[in-house]
Amino acid sequence: MTGARPAPRRGRPGHDQTAVLRAAIELFNRQGYDATSMGDLAAELGLTKSAIYHHVPSKAHLLQEALDEALGHLSAVLDEARRDTGRTAYERLRSAVEGSVRVLVDHLPAVTLLLRVRGNSDAELEALRRRRRIDDELAELVAAAVAEGALRDDLPPDLISRLLFGTVNSLAEWVRPQGRYDAGELASAITAMAFDGLARR
Amino acid sequence: MTGARPAPRRGRPGHDQTAVLRAAIELFNRQGYDATSMGDLAAELGLTKSAIYHHVPSKAHLLQEALDEALGHLSAVLDEARRDTGRTAYERLRSAVEGSVRVLVDHLPAVTLLLRVRGNSDAELEALRRRRRIDDELAELVAAAVAEGALRDDLPPDLISRLLFGTVNSLAEWVRPQGRYDAGELASAITAMAFDGLARR
Numbered sequence: 001m002t003g004a005r006p007a008p009r010r011g012r013p014g015h016d017q018t019a020v021l022r023a024a025i026e027l028f029n030r031q032g033y034d035a036t037s038m039g040d041l042a043a044e045l046g047l048t049k050s051a052i053y054h055h056v057p058s059k060a061h062l063l064q065e066a067l068d069e070a071l072g073h074l075s076a077v078l079d080e081a082r083r084d085t086g087r088t089a090y091e092r093l094r095s096a097v098e099g100s101v102r103v104l105v106d107h108l109p110a111v112t113l114l115l116r117v118r119g120n121s122d123a124e125l126e127a128l129r130r131r132r133r134i135d136d137e138l139a140e141l142v143a144a145a146v147a148e149g150a151l152r153d154d155l156p157p158d159l160i161s162r163l164l165f166g167t168v169n170s171l172a173e174w175v176r177p178q179g180r181y182d183a184g185e186l187a188s189a190i191t192a193m194a195f196d197g198l199a200r201r
Numbered sequence: 202m203t204g205a206r207p208a209p210r211r212g213r214p215g216h217d218q219t220a221v222l223r224a225a226i227e228l229f230n231r232q233g234y235d236a237t238s239m240g241d242l243a244a245e246l247g248l249t250k251s252a253i254y255h256h257v258p259s260k261a262h263l264l265q266e267a268l269d270e271a272l273g274h275l276s277a278v279l280d281e282a283r284r285d286t287g288r289t290a291y292e293r294l295r296s297a298v299e300g301s302v303r304v305l306v307d308h309l310p311a312v313t314l315l316l317r318v319r320g321n322s323d324a325e326l327e328a329l330r331r332r333r334r335i336d337d338e339l340a341e342l343v344a345a346a347v348a349e350g351a352l353r354d355d356l357p358p359d360l361i362s363r364l365l366f367g368t369v370n371s372l373a374e375w376v377r378p379q380g381r382y383d384a385g386e387l388a389s390a391i392t393a394m395a396f397d398g399l400a401r402r
Contacts, residue, residue: 034236090400115374149401150400150401151399151400152393152399152400153401155399160394160399163368163371163390163391164399166368166371166372166374166375167364167367167368167371169374170367170368170370170371171367174367189361189364192355193364193395193398194398195398195399196353196400197394197395197396197399198352198396198398199352199353199396200352200353200354201402
């Protein structure tokens with residue numbers, strides 16, 4: 001995505017498209033998408049407003065790119081879990097949970113932005129639709145794991161799905177890049193709690 | 202809190218302090234505290250701006266009241282769990298989780314506002330301090346339940362605490378007043394998943 005642009009010089013941020021996108025996501029998360037102007041973004045990067053438009057066509061385009069980043073990786077995790085029919089639904093569900101945790105940690109700013117989307121524009125409405133499709137597919141995977149007898153059947157599958165992925169998403173509230181726990185530790189801890197339970201057996 | 206004010210007339214919103222507070226919390230959640238003016242609030246209630254000031258001294262006062270509502274109820278749940286030393290730490294932790302779910306569902310708008318606080322004012326910073334104190338006390342309860350041998354000891358107690366109450370807080374993202382599941386069902390489902398696990402034993 002950065003093409004043949006030279007590496008940014010030390011002590012000043014890189015101004016290629018990737019750097020602009022990273023700075024935009026950070027600003028959108030800090031002060032809200034609606035409250036962020038292209039002027040704010042230019043100031044953040046130490047650029048003029050017209051220089052910003054050399055890199056990206058619009059603020060909406062940056063939002064779209066950010067949401068695509070998060071949704072693309074989440075969809076990939078789910079597609080893999082669904083395609084892998086050699087394993088039980090339960091095994092595939094555990095993988096989907098672990099994969100979702102990894103995407104959240106590895107793409108924390110973009111996923112945080114996605115989780116805050118409320119549907120105030122066409123791009124946001126489309127992101128909500130894609131998120132809902134992913135949620136529906138996860139709920140189907142949960143229902144399949146209940147149906148095969150691997151998961152408890154005294155809770156409605158759609159409620160299980162909401163609690164399970166609510167737990168994953170809640171990581172965005174406190175996990176920090178280079179924080180105390182890495183993605184693998186967080187993924188193991190969530191699956192241990194949710195599937196095996198915290199109570200000693 | 203509403204004193205001896207007459208009940209609001211049918212077909213038009215009540216304009217006593219409670220009604221103003223409820224409308225303010227709803228607006229703060231919908232469009233953000235910073236983006237909401239007392240003029241917006243007046244318009245929402247069909248009042249003049251000066252009539253609003255007859256009921257409440259300031260926007261900051263409304264935020265304070267809302268955060269106090271959420272924090273007061275959450276602290277009460279925790280105080281009860283801590284005082285009740287006739288039961289094991291594990292039993293008290295389960296009660297604290299269930300009680301937190303009930304507070305979240307019964308005071309959904311105020312708790313939602315609390316969960317979105319980022320520390321942009323003195324009232325918000327104080328709310329964050331109180332939230333942190335509650336989180337620390339919950340983490341101590343988790344550590345006590347691990348120490349007494351009731352909870353698995355292969356996960357750090359502070360991580361267990363974060364995941365557990367992250368799961369509770371994630372309800373605010375999708376639970377709706379008069380929704381499909383009541384507070385009791387949600388509390389049972391969360392404790393069943395988190396303590397006993399989703400996998401069939």
